[in-house]
Amino acid sequence: MATRPVTDPPVPRLPPPGDGSAGLRLPGALAALLSSSMLRYVVRRVLWGAFMLLVVTALTFLIFFAFPSADPAALRAGRQATPELIAQIRHSLGLDRPLYVQYGRFLKGLVLHFDLGYSYQNEASVRSELFARLPATISLTLGAFLVWMLAAIPVGVVSALRRRSVLDRALMSGALIAISAPVYWLGLLALFAFSQGIGLLPLLPGAGSYTPLTVDAWRWFTSLLLPWIVLAAAFAAFYARMVRGNLIDVLGEDYIRTARAKGLRERDVVYKHALRSALTPLVTMAGLDLGILLGGAILTETVFNIPGVGRYAYDAIVNADLPAIQGTVLLGAVFIITANIVVDILYAFLDPRVRY
Numbered sequence: 001m002a003t004r005p006v007t008d009p010p011v012p013r014l015p016p017p018g019d020g021s022a023g024l025r026l027p028g029a030l031a032a033l034l035s036s037s038m039l040r041y042v043v044r045r046v047l048w049g050a051f052m053l054l055v056v057t058a059l060t061f062l063i064f065f066a067f068p069s070a071d072p073a074a075l076r077a078g079r080q081a082t083p084e085l086i087a088q089i090r091h092s093l094g095l096d097r098p099l100y101v102q103y104g105r106f107l108k109g110l111v112l113h114f115d116l117g118y119s120y121q122n123e124a125s126v127r128s129e130l131f132a133r134l135p136a137t138i139s140l141t142l143g144a145f146l147v148w149m150l151a152a153i154p155v156g157v158v159s160a161l162r163r164r165s166v167l168d169r170a171l172m173s174g175a176l177i178a179i180s181a182p183v184y185w186l187g188l189l190a191l192f193a194f195s196q197g198i199g200l201l202p203l204l205p206g207a208g209s210y211t212p213l214t215v216d217a218w219r220w221f222t223s224l225l226l227p228w229i230v231l232a233a234a235f236a237a238f239y240a241r242m243v244r245g246n247l248i249d250v251l252g253e254d255y256i257r258t259a260r261a262k263g264l265r266e267r268d269v270v271y272k273h274a275l276r277s278a279l280t281p282l283v284t285m286a287g288l289d290l291g292i293l294l295g296g297a298i299l300t301e302t303v304f305n306i307p308g309v310g311r312y313a314y315d316a317i318v319n320a321d322l323p324a325i326q327g328t329v330l331l332g333a334v335f336i337i338t339a340n341i342v343v344d345i346l347y348a349f350l351d352p353r354v355r356y
Helices: 028-034 037-066 072-077 083-093 099-113 126-161 166-180 183-194 217-251 254-261 266-294 298-303 309-318 322-350
Strands: none
Touching: 037 099, 037 322, 072 083, 126 166, 126 217, 126 266, 126 298, 126 309, 126 322, 166 217, 183 217, 183 298, 217 266, 217 298, 254 266, 266 322, 298 309, 309 322
């Protein structure tokens, strides 16, 4: 007679200690995120970023005092200043105190009150000045980013698919010219060709015409169209060449030949399989470039007289305004560090092989 195997009775599943109801449990995705290695990686990067910001502020102070381009007290006093007046201004600005005292006062205000100090030139709050100018820089940067991506990806794909053709050579030659052209020269050329008042074809507003988006959306768009194109030209050319090279390499991979052997349409092979792999390396470059430009596109804002962070940084350097220089450098470092963290996180979604 067959005997039935003896099994242990089922053990009831009990809720975790302190868990009164299922409704209080964390969702599965959130619980996985909180316990994931990615979260620990992000926390480490944020802490490392805070340390790097501290190093950036210290280096800015040392460079300013070790290699002074000008005396801010003398600049503020004017051409007919006396030594007594310059000494008085230096005392009022705190420049006669030891370097460690000035740096400690800056760190105290930054950590406790997010205070970036006051300009040596007009006693204006650096934090207020940066926040007032940040919308113009964001508008310039995001618009240029959109233009160069919309131009670079199609040009790179077409050049890769028609490699060594006349069209490919023409597009890559144009990209080489755009990379080689200095931004300030290209900006002046664009103003001479298309700006109203002095342009040969006065189609768009010229320098100093920036209008905030909240004031007039159409004037905001037209005033930034030339700066967008000028700022995006070199980036679009570089990215187009990178897309072309990456896509040519990917199209020679074994899995692409396998996809073609399965009978997939060439359009699906290129856009659904090859292009995604070819664009993955661009994420790092795009994130870093975007972070750098958010810190201030100095040349473009100066040529077109856009009241952004880059123009503010240029004026601060010319006038040896340490609080303003410190504020712009710190803001740029924040954007670059944030862009690095975001890029590393996006990589995990774009490339499943990435682990933290």
